[in-house]
Amino acid sequence: MTDQAPILEVRDLSVSLPISGRMVPVVTDLSMSISPGEAVALVGESGCGKSMTARAIIGLPPPGAVVSGSIRLEGRELTTLSPRERRRVGGRGIGFIFQEPMTSLHPTLSIGQQMTDALRYNLNLPTRVARDRARELLARVGLPKERDLLNAYVHELSGGMRQRVMIAMAISCNPKLVIADEPTTALDVTIQAQVLELLIAMRAEIGLAMLYISHDLEVVAEFCDRAIVMYAGDQVEAGTPVECLKMPHHPYTRGLVDAIPHAGEARARLSPIPGQVPSLGSWPRGCRFQPRCPRQDDRCATRPELATVVRSEVRCWHPLVGEVS
Amino acid sequence: MTDALLDVAGLSKSFHQVHAVRDVGFTIGRGETFGIVGESGSGKSTTARLVLRLVEPTRGVIRFRGQDLATLSKEALRRERRHMQMIFQDPFGSLNGRMTIEQLIAEPMEVHHIGDSVERRRRVGQLLAEVGLPEAARHRFPHEFSGGQRQRIAIARALATEPQLIVADEPVSALDVSVQAQVLNLLLDLQQRHGLALLFISHDLRVVEFMCDRIAVMYLGTVVEEGPKAEIYAEPRHPYTRALLESAPGRARKGAPLKGDIPSAANLPTGCVFQSRCPRAFDRCTHEAPQPRAVAPSHRVACHLAEE
Ligand SMILES: Nc1ncnc2c1ncn2[C@@H]1O[C@H](COP(=O)(O)OP(=O)(O)OP(=O)(O)O)[C@@H](O)[C@H]1O
Ligand SMILES: Nc1ncnc2c1ncn2[C@@H]1O[C@H](COP(=O)(O)OP(=O)(O)OP(=O)(O)O)[C@@H](O)[C@H]1O
Ligand SMILES: [Mg+2]
Ligand SMILES: [Mg+2]
Numbered sequence: 001m002t003d004q005a006p007i008l009e010v011r012d013l014s015v016s017l018p019i020s021g022r023m024v025p026v027v028t029d030l031s032m033s034i035s036p037g038e039a040v041a042l043v044g045e046s047g048c049g050k051s052m053t054a055r056a057i058i059g060l061p062p063p064g065a066v067v068s069g070s071i072r073l074e075g076r077e078l079t080t081l082s083p084r085e086r087r088r089v090g091g092r093g094i095g096f097i098f099q100e101p102m103t104s105l106h107p108t109l110s111i112g113q114q115m116t117d118a119l120r121y122n123l124n125l126p127t128r129v130a131r132d133r134a135r136e137l138l139a140r141v142g143l144p145k146e147r148d149l150l151n152a153y154v155h156e157l158s159g160g161m162r163q164r165v166m167i168a169m170a171i172s173c174n175p176k177l178v179i180a181d182e183p184t185t186a187l188d189v190t191i192q193a194q195v196l197e198l199l200i201a202m203r204a205e206i207g208l209a210m211l212y213i214s215h216d217l218e219v220v221a222e223f224c225d226r227a228i229v230m231y232a233g234d235q236v237e238a239g240t241p242v243e244c245l246k247m248p249h250h251p252y253t254r255g256l257v258d259a260i261p262h263a264g265e266a267r268a269r270l271s272p273i274p275g276q277v278p279s280l281g282s283w284p285r286g287c288r289f290q291p292r293c294p295r296q297d298d299r300c301a302t303r304p305e306l307a308t309v310v311r312s313e314v315r316c317w318h319p320l321v322g323e324v325s
Numbered sequence: 326m327t328d329a330l331l332d333v334a335g336l337s338k339s340f341h342q343v344h345a346v347r348d349v350g351f352t353i354g355r356g357e358t359f360g361i362v363g364e365s366g367s368g369k370s371t372t373a374r375l376v377l378r379l380v381e382p383t384r385g386v387i388r389f390r391g392q393d394l395a396t397l398s399k400e401a402l403r404r405e406r407r408h409m410q411m412i413f414q415d416p417f418g419s420l421n422g423r424m425t426i427e428q429l430i431a432e433p434m435e436v437h438h439i440g441d442s443v444e445r446r447r448r449v450g451q452l453l454a455e456v457g458l459p460e461a462a463r464h465r466f467p468h469e470f471s472g473g474q475r476q477r478i479a480i481a482r483a484l485a486t487e488p489q490l491i492v493a494d495e496p497v498s499a500l501d502v503s504v505q506a507q508v509l510n511l512l513l514d515l516q517q518r519h520g521l522a523l524l525f526i527s528h529d530l531r532v533v534e535f536m537c538d539r540i541a542v543m544y545l546g547t548v549v550e551e552g553p554k555a556e557i558y559a560e561p562r563h564p565y566t567r568a569l570l571e572s573a574p575g576r577a578r579k580g581a582p583l584k585g586d587i588p589s590a591a592n593l594p595t596g597c598v599f600q601s602r603c604p605r606a607f608d609r610c611t612h613e614a615p616q617p618r619a620v621a622p623s624h625r626v627a628c629h630l631a632e633e
Binding site: 045046158159160161188189190191192193194197215216218219221222255256258259260261262269270271272273276 | 364365471472473501502503504505506507509510513528530531532534535536568569572573574582583584586587602
């Protein structure tokens with residue numbers, strides 16, 4: 001799979017935001033590549049920069065943000081395009097599923113209206129054809145055909161149905177890549193499983209590449225090919241999700257894995273990571289995890305580069321190499 | 326169970342057309358952790374609020390420390406409240422932002438006339454230490470703290486009246502795993518130290534498995550299965566419980582996920598509430614609602630198939 005030309009290639013992506021009068025880094029030197037049919041997970045705790053990375057890739061960072069680095073979609077550099085061109089290329093090539101469907105579906109436009117608008121704008125389809133295609137798409141994501149959902153409004157749908165509508169819209173323009181930002185966190189696990197199943201089916205059927213954002217390493221381990229673990233704007237580890245869970249090399253990844261409650265160890269103590277995530281603008285110099293790290297020493301005052309450890313890429317001077325017990 | 330701390334039977338609550346909770350019953354022993362799991366809208370929070378009598382039940386009996394709460398006078402109920410406290414999901418919304426941490430933690434003691442102001446201030450210091458916050462926190466405001474720290478403040482506040490039962494509604498759902506681990510550890514420590522009983526609500530099955538002695542699984546306002554945690558996780562007897570456990574992250578997924586959406590609580594089917602999604606439904610399920618029955622000592626299941 002990986003020897004095919006990548007759909008998405010990101011090199012040294014950095015994002016800074018203006019915060020109380022100065023530019024503060026939010027994401028630094030992030031690189032990744034996603035091949036056709038491949039699913040890559042972006043994992044990390046709240047505020048580490050996952051959504052910001054996604055927003056930079058689709059060209060919708062917050063106002064005032066400075067984005068640097070290279071973002072290529074099917075070999076085409078996006079960062080040098082005009083905003084208008086960028087919207088056109090992005091609108092067709094990348095589908096986006098947001099964290100919270102209620103904020104991204106329009107409350108007073110019918111589902112059919114929203115879907116046909118996108119199809120007409122991006123694919124220049126006549127209204128009639130667009131409407132037929134919208135109906136097809138809703139059936140495609142497993143919504144009941146007998147219900148007239150094209151004329152329904154968001155508030156008439158359950159959480160799972162809303163998320164399916166989002167997926168239908170995200171794939172409506174035949175994108176090569178779908179970016180899903182925590183698409184299932186608001187859902188019950190049985191509905192969550194349905195949504196994941198659907199995304200997995202799309203991958204196999206249409207060779208869809210996926211960037212899947214989550215804070216839960218165990219969720220992504222089930223279906224992603226690779227995981228990138230972020231901490232304070234930095235990529236600290238990249239490898240298969242199973243490797244990250246079973247043999248984490250970065251002490252932060254290890255900390256995340258140890259903090260997950262597991263069967264069989266009921267009511268023993270969990271091992272939380274000591275301390276707190278540093279706030280924006282006050283990241284430590286050198287390795288950003290160093291003040292909380294059990295393996296920290298003088299060397300950690302210099303920022304480590306990403307380096308290969310066993311089968312993963314790790315940004316650490318003192319990576320772990322043993323298995324989690 | 327003679328030494329039950331909380332005993333709930335036939336509890337129901339409707340909001341207009343919506344049958345939020347229907348005929349729910351369970352028992353919590355002293356020092357025990359009882360978990361409620363179920364999907365969004367299944368009635369977990371409503372059950373918690375009913376137990377604390379923050380909302381009036383449409384029907385049902387709640388016995389707490391041997392007394393039927395419905396028979397208590399307003400004043401007696403108010404006094405009883407000091408023995409049951411609550412922690413909410415949202416550590417941002419549940420603390421009044423204009424009060425200092427000291428005021429927030431002392432407030433329940435004032436309400437229940439515990440100690441004088443000097444004693445209360447001393448007790449705030451103890452409670453801060455107990456939940457792992459610095460003494461200096463007392464003069465600060467909630468917005469100056471992180472999510473995990475705010476949840477510690479909420480816990481200190483809940484502990485202030487030395488309750489016998491704490492109802493915790495999704496207390497760690499808004500927190501990252503590393504912070505979640507700190508808060509869960511704290512709850513376990515406090516429980517051991519004070520012999521607290523916990524009614525613990527969560528949709529994360531890993532957290533529930535870790536924390537609870539016994540659990541109830543709710544679906545559309547009813548308890549479909551209730552029993553010892555270990556038994557239910559090892560061998561779920563209700564098809565919904567099975568589906569729930571099989572869909573949970575971190576557990577090897579088996580079989581296809583459930584089909585269909587959850588029916589609306591305003592438009593319930595006749596017969597079993599789960600029939601529309603149940604892979605094993607048969608005709609009886611469409612017209613007869615299964616009653617909970619014991620499949621083992623203190624393990625009850627509401628499913629026609631559990632009948633043998
Ligand atoms: N518009 C903005 N202005 C200033 N700071 C912002 C803005 N948007 C996000 N941030 C900050 O940038 C950092 C990264 O945010 P981001 O939304 O990427 O986090 P995340 O990893 O997606 O977290 P979560 O899991 O909570 O969604 C956070 O510290 C956040 O507070
Ligand atoms: N005050 C209210 N008025 C009307 N309906 C209500 C009210 N409170 C709850 N409900 C309804 O009762 C049902 C149960 O809600 P409840 O909040 O108990 O669910 P829950 O299991 O806690 O869900 P979640 O996991 O999303 O918190 C839902 O259908 C809800 O819409
Ligand atoms: Mg985000
Ligand atoms: Mg709730």
